Amino acid sequence: MKHLFGPVPSRRLGFSLGIDVIPAKTCTLDCVYCQLGPTPELTLERKPYVSAGTIIAEVTELLQNNPRIDFLTFSGSGEPTLNYDLGKMICGLKKITSIPIAVITNGSLLYQKEARQDLMKADVVLPSLDAVSGEIFQAVNRPHPDLNAERMIEGLRKFSLEYPGKIWLEVMLVKGINDSKAELGKIRAIIKSLRVNKIQLNTVVRPPAEEGFFPLTQLELEAAAEIIGLDCEIIAEFTGGKTTGILQGNEELILETLKRRPLTLKDIAAITGLNLDETVKIISLLLVKKKVREKRTGNRKYYSV
Ligand code: SF4
Numbered sequence: 001m002k003h004l005f006g007p008v009p010s011r012r013l014g015f016s017l018g019i020d021v022i023p024a025k026t027c028t029l030d031c032v033y034c035q036l037g038p039t040p041e042l043t044l045e046r047k048p049y050v051s052a053g054t055i056i057a058e059v060t061e062l063l064q065n066n067p068r069i070d071f072l073t074f075s076g077s078g079e080p081t082l083n084y085d086l087g088k089m090i091c092g093l094k095k096i097t098s099i100p101i102a103v104i105t106n107g108s109l110l111y112q113k114e115a116r117q118d119l120m121k122a123d124v125v126l127p128s129l130d131a132v133s134g135e136i137f138q139a140v141n142r143p144h145p146d147l148n149a150e151r152m153i154e155g156l157r158k159f160s161l162e163y164p165g166k167i168w169l170e171v172m173l174v175k176g177i178n179d180s181k182a183e184l185g186k187i188r189a190i191i192k193s194l195r196v197n198k199i200q201l202n203t204v205v206r207p208p209a210e211e212g213f214f215p216l217t218q219l220e221l222e223a224a225a226e227i228i229g230l231d232c233e234i235i236a237e238f239t240g241g242k243t244t245g246i247l248q249g250n251e252e253l254i255l256e257t258l259k260r261r262p263l264t265l266k267d268i269a270a271i272t273g274l275n276l277d278e279t280v281k282i283i284s285l286l287l288v289k290k291k292v293r294e295k296r297t298g299n300r301k302y303y304s305v
Pocket of ligand 1: 027028029030031033034035036039077078079106
């Protein structure tokens, strides 16, 4: 099951089974806060990186264990809409399960009609909008040279009018880069022109691969939420309880998950169903074997591959 990871505890989606349809790391952007490291090659070209048949077979096999999963979520090693079989995958999964399907996308390809159409059958789409001013978009998202803020916003606008499902828009704030009052005011104005069901403020909680980028404090996030208004919410801590333990004792699946998402000990305990002591033992062993590394952000320690 090379393309599945988790279920990971997601602050927005509960227990989310990650479906990764893009080779690491292929993206349209090179965000300063990315947990996966720099984008070696920026691209806007959609390709059949992984086939719909492969993904449907992997999910079918995994569901036989009947794990607790709240969402099947396309995300992982890059931008999922770069896979041009995405629409077929979503339709195929709908035939084998009633678990809702989410797509976490940076939204940058929504200016392309085919990318918008591929998302039509998803239950929830979670696009991002971190900046609307050209220079701030460049500073935070470092896009492919043929992308700019206007093109991205236009795609998002068209999508929000055509798509019948739920749109949860994320704004990721990085201290000193896209959190000025002026930029937050402009983001508010653009969001007002879109049809979105939720606006979710996030900050660099998980350790970015590059040094020198910092999260906003809780108070700063609250002040930003005041400026954006529109009932935007600050994404809360994960409080979804424990999974049925699909990852328990499965070192390979734990490593596949940590490859795509740095997690705290508490997160790992939640997805494995192990208690904290057992989790500490497993992670200590993986640290000794140099299979995982530890990184501190604020007062939290994260483990990644
Ligand atoms: S869009 Fe996502 S995967 Fe791509 S660079 Fe930004 S954070 Fe990383």
